[in-house]
Amino acid sequence: MKPARFAYHRPTTVAEAVAHLRDHAGGARVLAGGQSLVPMLNMRLWRPDALVDINEIDELDDLRVDGERTEIGALVRYSTLERSPLVAQRLPLLARIVTRVGDRQVRNRGTIGGSLVQGDPTGELPLACLVLGATVVAVGPGGVRRIPVAELYTGSYATVLEPDELLVAVEFPSHPQHAAFRQYCRKHNDFAVVSVVATGDRGADGRWHGVRIALGGVADSPVLATAAAAALEGTQLTDADLDAAAAAAAQVIDPPSDVRASAAYRRHLVPVHLRRALTDLRAARP
CATH class of the missing domain: 3.30.465.10 (Uridine Diphospho-n-acetylenolpyruvylglucosamine Reductase; domain 3)
Structure with missing residues (x-):
């Protein structure tokens, strides 16, 4: 299948691109890499009035x-x-x-x-x-x-x-001292079922500060697990600390069921992979 007809614009400045978007009053789509847009056009799931190709805007x-x-x-x-x-x-x-x-x-x-x-x-x-x-x-x-x-x-x-x-x-902003990432996919580099990222800074006394935890695949958009991160503030990331964080993270997720996994399976995976990510973080070199 091929896309429905559309106008095509290839601006060379941001101002020109914005002008085209304004002129089409919500009927235009921006083309950058096209890795998601082009398949949607070909399947006619999207039928925009115009494409605004920004690849010639050097800045x-x-x-x-x-x-x-x-x-x-x-x-x-x-x-x-x-x-x-x-x-x-x-x-x-x-x-x-x-x-x-x-x-x-x-x-x-x-x-x-x-x-x-x-x-x-x-x-x-x-x-x-x-x-x-x-x-x-x-x-x-x-x-x-x-x-x-x-x-x-x-x-x-x-x-x-x-x-x-x-x-x-x-x-x-400035990058934290340490970061850990865990992801579960059905096969290598497939769409993720669940993803976990944890970051933080470790003091000279071995205690962690500024911990942030983000979860992917567990809601309509990526989620910051603020209560789980707060539970780790000032701790040494002991096993008990990790258990407390995993329990707190489970309270902020609302995972979907889809062709890759059920909601129940995602709920099972979140604490497992969060503990693994935090274990990786704890093992980071000072």
Whole structure:
């Protein structure tokens, strides 16, 4: 099957792209990597009036550093995140987690901005951006908005972005000292059934501070398990601490049942993989 007819725009500036989005009044879709958009078009599940192809907007493909802050342009490909020495140094969790996205072909085309706008509840990039406290930068007719990833999603595959807004960059604060990631898939690099990320800083006395825990595949969007993280503040991540965190995390999930797993199975997996991730975190070198 082939897509329904649509207009095609290929702007070279952000302002031009936003103007096209505004002119089509919600009937346009943004084309970046196209890894999710193109199959939906071909199956005619989406029938937009127009596509706005942003691949010629050079400013969206940059990595920028400002003190402790790191900014990644919306068009930066997964493969760039995977191989960039700058990302490896400043955002090591991102460099690690992106290797679990799809296959080499997908990573060569897919973009960080596209992943965040797509909002797949099992997506690795939204999960990593959430736990790292990232903020997205969006530009629309009314100007620039900065939206914390924790406030970006309104549900499964749904964001707070307006139809005439374009996500242009993702801003990250300073990376925590340590991070651990666990994911369960039916096969290598398949869509995740459950994902867990834990980050934190360990003091000289062996106690952990600033712990953050994010869970994927357990609700309509990635979830911050704030109570579970709070239970670990100031602890040494003993086995008892891990049990308390796992019990707290179980209270904030509302997993779906789908072709990959039942809700009950996901509920079973969350504490198992959270304990494993926290065990990995505890074993990190000082």
